Amino acid sequence: MTDFSRLGVAAIRDGVANGEFKAVEVAEALNTRVAGAKALNAFIVETPEMAVAAAQAVDADRAAGKPLGKMAGVPIGMKDLFCTEGVQTTAASHMLEGFVPTYESTVSANLWKAGAGMLGKLNLDQFAMGSSNETSYFGNVISPWRRNDGGNAALAPGGSSGGSSSAIAARLCPAATGTDTGGSIRQPAAFVGISGIKPTYGRCSRWGVVAFASSLDQAGPMARDVRDCAIMLEAMAGFDPKDSTSLDLPVPAWEAALNSDLKGKRIGIPREYRLDGIDEDIAKMWDNGIAWLKDAGAEIVDISLPHTKYALPAYYIIAPAEASSNLARYDGVRFGLRDLPEGAGLQDMYAATRAAGFGEEVRRRIMIGTYVLSAGFYDAYYTQAQKVRALIARDFENAWASCDLILAPTAPSAAFGLGEKNADPLSMYLNDVFAVPASLAGLPAMSVPGGLDKQGLPLGLQIIGKALDEQAVLNAGLAIEQRSGFTAEAGEWW
Amino acid sequence: MSVDKDTVNKIARLSRIAISDAEADKMVGELNGILAWVEQLGEVDVTGVEPMTAVISNKLRLRDDVVTDGDVRDKVLANAPAKEGSFFGVPKVIE
Numbered sequence: 001m002t003d004f005s006r007l008g009v010a011a012i013r014d015g016v017a018n019g020e021f022k023a024v025e026v027a028e029a030l031n032t033r034v035a036g037a038k039a040l041n042a043f044i045v046e047t048p049e050m051a052v053a054a055a056q057a058v059d060a061d062r063a064a065g066k067p068l069g070k071m072a073g074v075p076i077g078m079k080d081l082f083c084t085e086g087v088q089t090t091a092a093s094h095m096l097e098g099f100v101p102t103y104e105s106t107v108s109a110n111l112w113k114a115g116a117g118m119l120g121k122l123n124l125d126q127f128a129m130g131s132s133n134e135t136s137y138f139g140n141v142i143s144p145w146r147r148n149d150g151g152n153a154a155l156a157p158g159g160s161s162g163g164s165s166s167a168i169a170a171r172l173c174p175a176a177t178g179t180d181t182g183g184s185i186r187q188p189a190a191f192v193g194i195s196g197i198k199p200t201y202g203r204c205s206r207w208g209v210v211a212f213a214s215s216l217d218q219a220g221p222m223a224r225d226v227r228d229c230a231i232m233l234e235a236m237a238g239f240d241p242k243d244s245t246s247l248d249l250p251v252p253a254w255e256a257a258l259n260s261d262l263k264g265k266r267i268g269i270p271r272e273y274r275l276d277g278i279d280e281d282i283a284k285m286w287d288n289g290i291a292w293l294k295d296a297g298a299e300i301v302d303i304s305l306p307h308t309k310y311a312l313p314a315y316y317i318i319a320p321a322e323a324s325s326n327l328a329r330y331d332g333v334r335f336g337l338r339d340l341p342e343g344a345g346l347q348d349m350y351a352a353t354r355a356a357g358f359g360e361e362v363r364r365r366i367m368i369g370t371y372v373l374s375a376g377f378y379d380a381y382y383t384q385a386q387k388v389r390a391l392i393a394r395d396f397e398n399a400w401a402s403c404d405l406i407l408a409p410t411a412p413s414a415a416f417g418l419g420e421k422n423a424d425p426l427s428m429y430l431n432d433v434f435a436v437p438a439s440l441a442g443l444p445a446m447s448v449p450g451g452l453d454k455q456g457l458p459l460g461l462q463i464i465g466k467a468l469d470e471q472a473v474l475n476a477g478l479a480i481e482q483r484s485g486f487t488a489e490a491g492e493w494w
Numbered sequence: 495m496s497v498d499k500d501t502v503n504k505i506a507r508l509s510r511i512a513i514s515d516a517e518a519d520k521m522v523g524e525l526n527g528i529l530a531w532v533e534q535l536g537e538v539d540v541t542g543v544e545p546m547t548a549v550i551s552n553k554l555r556l557r558d559d560v561v562t563d564g565d566v567r568d569k570v571l572a573n574a575p576a577k578e579g580s581f582f583g584v585p586k587v588i589e
Contacts, residue, residue, distance in 0.1 A: 102569035201549050215549065245552060313532040324509065331510075333582050338575035346587050351512035363511055367521065368528060370509045371497070384535050386545030391538065393546060426527055442549025467550055 004029040005171040009074050009228035010255075012174060016058060016073030023055035023062075023073030027117055030075045033172045034119050039494040042157075042167040044080050044138050045088055046120040051075045054117025061115075070235045072115030077167045077176035080121035081128055082108045082219075083208040087118075091210040092126045092136035095336045095357030105208025106240045107177065107219050114235035119173050122163030126359045127327065128184055128212045131431045133162025134422050135361045143192055143415055144170040144490035148456030152493070155415040155457070158188025164222050165192040169490055175223035175232050179209060181216045182315050183411075183435025186447035189222055190410035190460020193449045193488060195477060196222035197229050200467050201442030202247035204233075205240035213322035214245075216315075216439050226448060226477040230254040233470065249468070257471055260479040263297035265472065268403030272308035273434060275412070281453035282409045289407055289450055289461040289480060296479035301403050305395040310388050311437040316429055317372050317385035318440070323362075324369025330357060364425065393441040400466055405476050408434050410447040410460035434462060444470045448477045449486040458488065496526045 004026045007015065016023045031048035058073045083089045083101035090096040104112075112118075126135040133141040133156060143157040143166055157166040161178035165188035168176055178185035180198035189196030197220050204219040211217060221232035234254055240246040269290065274283070290300055332338035332353030339352040358366065372381035399406065412433055421428045438445035443464055450461035461480055465473035497505070502521045506513045513521065567580060576583035 099573055102566070102572050202552060241555070241557070244554065245548075245550075247550065247552060248555075307538065310535055310538055313535050316528065317532055317535070328510075332575060333584055334570075335573035336575070340585060344585060346585050347510070348512075349585055350510040351507075354510050355512040358511070363509075363513075364521070364524060366509050366511065367502075367505045368525065371501075371505045371525070371529075374505070374508060380536075381532070383545050384538075384540065385532075386547075387540040387543045388535050388538050390543050390546040391540070393549065424527075425524060426531060440549075 005033050008174045008224050009071065009231050012074045013070070013072055013231070016062065017068055019062070023058040024052060026073060027051040027055035027075045030119055030173060037170055037172050037494050040142050040144060040166050040170055041139050042123055042141050042163040042170070042172060043077070043120040044090060044092065044123050047087060047118050051117040051119045054112065054115070058115050069113065069115030070231060071111060074115070074175065075117045075119045075173060076111065077120060077122045077164055077173040078108055078118050079124055079161055079164050079177045079179060081124060081179050081210045082177060083210070084108055084118070084121065087121060089121065089210070090138070091128070092124045092138055093357065093359065093362070094137045095330050097137070097337065099336055103208060106205035106242060107209065107236045110238060111235050116235065122167060122176055124163055125160035127210065127323070127362050128160040128179055128181055129323070129361050129365055130159040131183070131187060131428050132156035132416070132418065132421065133159040134418060135359050137359060140418055141166045144494065145192060145415060145457055146491070146493065154418045156191065156418055158191035158415065160184040161188045161222060165189055165194060168192070168194050168222055168224060170494070175221055175228055177219060177236070178222045179217060179219045180439065181212050182319060182439045183432045185220050185222060186435050186445060186460065186462060187411045187432065189447040191415040191458065193458030193486065194222060194224050195226055195229050195446065195448045196220060197233060197446040197470065197473065198439070198444065199233060199237060199470050200247070200444045202245050203237045205238070205243040205246050207240055207242040211326040213319040214326060215322060216319060226474055226481050227255060227258060229446070230258060230474050252471060254471055254474055258478055259475050260482055261297055262293060262476060262479050265298045265405060265476070266301050266403040267293050267298045267476070268301055268303035268399050268406045270303050270305045270308065270406060270408060272305050273408045279413055281414070282412060282459060285450040285459045285461065286409055288484070292480050292483035293407060293476060295483060303399045303403055303406070305399060305437065307388065307391045307395050308437060311392050311440055312429060312433055314385040314388040314392065315432070315436045315440060316368070317381050318389060320365040320369035321373050321382050322369070324366045324373065327362070327366055330354060361425070389440050392437055396441045396443060404466070405472055406464040408462050408464070410434060410462040414453045414455060414457035414459055438464045443467055444473050446473045446477050448480050450480070450484060451486065452488055496529060497522060
């Protein structure tokens with residue numbers, strides 16, 4: 001009998017289309033995997049009946065000879081930042097506990113239209129603010145990976161899409177949605193040895209996605225290989241009049257055009273990413289990546305992105321500023337939590353509700369954002385950060401004169417242990433150092449597995465491309481995937 | 495620039511987030527740590543640089559001037575923590 005947990009998006013789609021198995025068999029098998037993996041805490045809500053219902057519809061369509069969608073019969077996990085009609089959507093916060101949307105996000109609607117089914121809503125960092133999934137109101141997500149030291153220290157699955165990364169690596173689902181504001185798809189993918197792509201800003205609609213920092217937020221797929229990411233991105237992307245920054249462009253046939261022959265492509269290696277004291281396993285993996293791309297026919301060129309070191313501080317002004325504005329909507333009046341102390345007026349109700357509903361990291365970022373936007377400080381912080389952001393985008397523009405793609409590590413280290421970095425917010429922020437520049441510039445960027453470190457933990461290679469050139473990013477990802485021989489997976493201890 | 499406890503309390507008030515005295519004390523150190531770190535942006539020469547407004551050049555679309563509120567009052571009210579009839583309920587605001 002087929003072990004459906006081992007099949008990816010393409011294999012499930014093709015097997016269902018060819019009649020090798022029924023979509024319902026896949027949904028039931030994965031529902032069982034999800035139900036048996038509570039120790040990972042990857043899901044906030046499980047929706048086995050929805051996975052089965054979607055699969056039954058696909059099986060019926062096939063029996064009736066109707067055309068099947070791009071994701072027909074593929075059960076997926078949905079990050080709990082996407083509003084799903086009739087299913088609780090929390091952004092992993094107490095503020096939205098019990099919030100049941102009366103509408104469906106455009107991205108999730110696109111996926112259901114393509115024939116995918118929902119296994120459940122995946123845990124994440126609260127309001128997508130975090131790099132370790134330790135800020136969720138619903139508890140930490142645990143990575144399926146363990147160090148090879150014989151200990152069983154619980155490791156971070158990365159963040160903010162930590163439920164997505166953990167569930168895919170544990171083979172609870174073949175793919176899941178993620179969102180990436182400053183690395184939230186790429187860093188968790190790197191931490192658990194899977195692939196994930198953040199497309200160009202504007203490719204995937206933000207409508208119905210709980211907002212964090214609107215000029216940066218971008219949805220994308222996470223899966224166990226590059227082809228599966230290409231398939232799912234095609235299903236997710238597309239123009240949406242309901243999002244004012246949605247790009248009015250056709251969705252390319254990324255899967256059909258996958259090609260790992262990189263002849264004629266120039267790959268830039270940014271010297272500023274080679275930080276002093278770079279982890280030697282990371283440096284070695286990066287060198288391997290360079291060799292693999294060379295082997296695929298690419299030319300390697302040295303490039304400079306001179307404002308790289310300013311990307312993180314600019315991000316930690318811009319993202320909190322936008323968050324403080326976006327999260328002003330949580331007022332205890334229209335939806336979400338209300339905390340009304342005895343005898344309190346409207347202002348006291350706002351303050352009590354927001355103190356009770358937001359976790360510590362969310363409160364911290366709202367307050368930083370409020371401060372940098374406040375009278376007298378706006379120009380010194382916010383305007384300066386937006387000017388630096390323009391320079392970071394210009395760095396990339398200049399780089400494209402001499403290269404077509406950029407190769408760098410995804411994160412400066414392998415997964416760290418839960419609790420190791422959360423005492424100091426700054427040390428957690430620094431984990432996003434390689435991921436944030438592409439976010440600030442709105443560029444497509446992908447993480448693919450690059451190998452294991454000395455502790456036996458996965459490391460990720462990041463490919464950054466020109467705006468709208470997801471194809472080149474995916475192709476380089478495929479070239480790495482074909483050469484890295486990465487087959488390691490987490491032992492099933494849960 | 496650095497913040498003191500009064501400033502933290504003022505930011506909390508502007509943010510509409512109630513904080514205790516102990517939380518304010520803790521926040522002084524945390525905010526100052528983060529602000530000291532972002533100060534380095536001041537080193538960057540931004541002469542003649544326009545602040546970024548859009549990462550990908552995109553035309554702002556105008557929609558047709560028609561009513562598109564969806565006529566979904568009950569859906570809009572469905573998640574209200576305290577609704578009264580067809581209205582959002584709030585504590586008394588006028589004495």
